[in-house]
Amino acid sequence: MQMIVKVQNLMADLSILFVVLFLLVIFIVFPRYSIVQEEWVNPHIKFKGPYSPGDPIIFSSNLSFEHIALNGIPFSQSPRKKETVYVGGLEVSSKEIPHISGYFASESSWWPFSHPKLKYFVIPLPFAQLPSLPSVKLKIKKSTWEKMDEKFDEQKKEERKLMRSLLKKVDGALGSTCWQMPVSSMIVSKFASPRTLPNGISYRHTGLDLRARTGAEILAAGPGQVIFRDHMIVPGNNILINHGEGLFSRYLHLSKFEVSLQDIVQPGEPIAKAGATGRVEAAHLHWEVVWKGRRLNPQKFTEDWNLYCQN
Ligand SMILES: [Zn+2]
Numbered sequence: 001m002q003m004i005v006k007v008q009n010l011m012a013d014l015s016i017l018f019v020v021l022f023l024l025v026i027f028i029v030f031p032r033y034s035i036v037q038e039e040w041v042n043p044h045i046k047f048k049g050p051y052s053p054g055d056p057i058i059f060s061s062n063l064s065f066e067h068i069a070l071n072g073i074p075f076s077q078s079p080r081k082k083e084t085v086y087v088g089g090l091e092v093s094s095k096e097i098p099h100i101s102g103y104f105a106s107e108s109s110w111w112p113f114s115h116p117k118l119k120y121f122v123i124p125l126p127f128a129q130l131p132s133l134p135s136v137k138l139k140i141k142k143s144t145w146e147k148m149d150e151k152f153d154e155q156k157k158e159e160r161k162l163m164r165s166l167l168k169k170v171d172g173a174l175g176s177t178c179w180q181m182p183v184s185s186m187i188v189s190k191f192a193s194p195r196t197l198p199n200g201i202s203y204r205h206t207g208l209d210l211r212a213r214t215g216a217e218i219l220a221a222g223p224g225q226v227i228f229r230d231h232m233i234v235p236g237n238n239i240l241i242n243h244g245e246g247l248f249s250r251y252l253h254l255s256k257f258e259v260s261l262q263d264i265v266q267p268g269e270p271i272a273k274a275g276a277t278g279r280v281e282a283a284h285l286h287w288e289v290v291w292k293g294r295r296l297n298p299q300k301f302t303e304d305w306n307l308y309c310q311n
Contacts, residue, residue: 238252
């Protein structure tokens with residue numbers, strides 16, 4: 001009889017032990033890998049805003065984000081010692097209200113009872129439409145226009161396709177070097193200004209026109225690699241520099257190239273001489289900054305980037 005009681009007690013002890021072990025497995029192992037608490041938290045990023053089409057969106061944070069994106073497009077990242085600088089921007093023809101979304105991971109309480117937490121956020125950004133200004137009719141010489149009218153549509157299409165594919169690259173690191181203007185002179189046509197071609201087609205200016213006579217030295221705006229250097233119908237002789245992480249700068253209507261394909265350049269390094277090749281009224285530099293296929297305001301980009309740069 002006593003023996004039976006002992007066995008019963010042992011069974012009870014064992015079942016308690018089993019329950020305790022089971023709970024330990026549930027609370028220690030299982031939750032660490034399977035239960036993710038999701039909560040909405042504002043990461044308190046400082047934004048300048050309001051943002052308009054063509055504006056760069058650049059900020060820094062010391063939180064470690066995952067899948068941080070601007071309207072669903074992942075930001076380019078420039079990691080620094082204690083923080084990361086995030087780079088993005090709005091397309092010049094963009095009409096949608098920009099928003100930033102992402103996750104950041106954090107551990108709650110102490111190990112082994114810590115559960116990974118994913119904090120999720122969506123932040124709408126202040127947005128202002130571009131002012132509607134009267135469109136300027138471009139005065140392009142007949143001899144220039146004839147070199148790029150409908151007869152060349154097929155070739156123009158091929159050239160645009162090639163440029164679009166180059167601008168899809170996201171290779172190379174973004175670095176932290178400060179940028180500069182490619183030529184220090186007057187702005188002769190603002191970014192995003194509305195204009196009309198001799199054939200009646202209207203569009204917003206996708207770059208910044210800087211005064212530059214034929215032969216004036218053109219400098220690289222930022223550090224990067226020359227990934228295109230050739231003639232095209234509308235852009236004329238042009239250079240494309242890859243700055244890494246989907247960021248590019250482009251220099252149009254040049255008269256002479258001073259760099260080769262694949263060359264690595266630093267800001268301020270001469271890359272070409274200005275000219276009047278392609279669809280132009282007169283000699284000048286048309287300068288573009290492109291982030292993941294989106295034309296950004298080059299001057300604003302340089303100013304905003306230089307708030308976070310380090311030489
Ligand atoms: Zn231009």
